Amino acid sequence: MKTFAISAYAAVVAVLMGWGFYQAVYVAPQDAMQGDIFRIIYYHVPSASVAFVFFAVSLLGSIGYLTWRRTNPNWAQRSDAWALAGAEVGVVFCTVVLVTGPIWGRRAWGIWWTWDARLTTTLVLWLIYVSYLLLRRFAAGPQVQTLAAVLGIFGALDVPIVYMSNRWWRTQHPAPVFGGGDGSGMDKSMLIPFMWNMLAWFAWGVLILAMRYRVERQQQVAAEKEAEKALMA
Amino acid sequence: MKKLLSILLALASAALAVGAAYLMVSAPAEPPRDWPAHMTVQQHALLIGPIDHSYRVAAYLITWAIQLGYLGWLAMKWRPAKRTP
Numbered sequence: 001m002k003t004f005a006i007s008a009y010a011a012v013v014a015v016l017m018g019w020g021f022y023q024a025v026y027v028a029p030q031d032a033m034q035g036d037i038f039r040i041i042y043y044h045v046p047s048a049s050v051a052f053v054f055f056a057v058s059l060l061g062s063i064g065y066l067t068w069r070r071t072n073p074n075w076a077q078r079s080d081a082w083a084l085a086g087a088e089v090g091v092v093f094c095t096v097v098l099v100t101g102p103i104w105g106r107r108a109w110g111i112w113w114t115w116d117a118r119l120t121t122t123l124v125l126w127l128i129y130v131s132y133l134l135l136r137r138f139a140a141g142p143q144v145q146t147l148a149a150v151l152g153i154f155g156a157l158d159v160p161i162v163y164m165s166n167r168w169w170r171t172q173h174p175a176p177v178f179g180g181g182d183g184s185g186m187d188k189s190m191l192i193p194f195m196w197n198m199l200a201w202f203a204w205g206v207l208i209l210a211m212r213y214r215v216e217r218q219q220q221v222a223a224e225k226e227a228e229k230a231l232m233a
Numbered sequence: 234m235k236k237l238l239s240i241l242l243a244l245a246s247a248a249l250a251v252g253a254a255y256l257m258v259s260a261p262a263e264p265p266r267d268w269p270a271h272m273t274v275q276q277h278a279l280l281i282g283p284i285d286h287s288y289r290v291a292a293y294l295i296t297w298a299i300q301l302g303y304l305g306w307l308a309m310k311w312r313p314a315k316r317t318p
Contacts, residue, residue: 008237036285040292047296091302096296103257103292155276178249208304215310 020200042194044100044176046201048122051093054209055129055159058086060151065117065145077220080145083152084136085212087129089205094124094126102153109172117165118173125162127220128155156214235308242305260287285309286316 024042024200032096062084068076101119102112113119136144166173173210177186186194264280265271272280 034285035282036289039289042295043293088305092299096299099295099299100292103288103295108286204300208300208307211307211311215307219309 016200016203020197023196028193029189034108039114040104042197044097045095047096050205051090051097052159052199054086054090055156058083058090058152059156061086062149065149065179080159080211081216081220082165084216086211087132089209089212091129096127108225114172116171116173117169118171120228121162123166125158234278235311239305239308242308246298247304249294253294256287256291257285260284
């Protein structure tokens with residue numbers, strides 16, 4: 001039953017991805033100013049949104065780990081697995097943002113990169129979570145999960161800064177399309193394909209987040225069994 | 234089976250990344266900065282259309298190269314964890 005549900009969800013995700021692509025390429029009209037290059041928004045912005053949400057998952061997981069590490073080790077381990085999965089999948093989506101953004105910038109601005117507030121804070125966010133993953137990968141000892149949880153919490157503080165950066169400061173990055181005040185927003189003919197892609201990328205993200213969580217839980221259980229064996233010997 | 238899947242995903246990811254790089258490198262040359270002196274707006278639009286298209290397709294390909302590359306890496310990690318008794 002569980003395998004069927006996962007397969008059915010994966011099939012729905014595949015259909016959504018195909019539909020999102022069709023909407024972005026064949027249904028959404030060409031932008032009057034930017035032409036075809038505008039269509040990068042259908043991959044770039046949903047990827048940024050998914051990354052933000054998954055960094056929030058990592059934040060909640062980190063808080064959960066710190067809360068339960070002494071009182072409820074099982075919940076703490078589960079929270080830690082969510083924290084790691086959220087950070088790792090968030091980094092994947094943030095990488096997509098940092099790669100597709102400059103490709104758009106090269107055509108729209110004539111440059112690959114500029115050190116404006118939005119781009120710089122996004123790069124800093126990516127670096128914080130890459131350092132989180134490197135800490136998890138290479139550090140050893142009983143304090144690694146605690147240190148990673150603290151880093152995960154501080155890393156998440158950059159998310160609202162990234163989100164607000166093009167509202168607080170004058171940036172080369174375009175002004176906010178949504179929630180940007182007067183004049184912001186998107187025409188319905190573009191908004192519908194955009195929302196389909198948002199849904200498709202979130203569905204895809206949830207799928208790989210769940211897979212990453214399961215891998216981590218499997219490894220945690222295996223490590224616990226190994227530790228028990230070592231104690232018995 | 235899982236090893237084969239992860240190899241296939243890694244190969245697909247690499248092929249997409251190479252395809253994206255090729256598209257950007259082989260995109261037509263950009264018009265000169267003083268293009269209004271040499272051509273009409275319509276001629277300019279015709280010239281930059283294929284460049285924009287190449288870059289847009291490259292961005293889509295790179296996105297999938299990253300996602301499938303990660304999925305392949307996840308498939309690799311999945312295997313040893315499942316075999317652990």
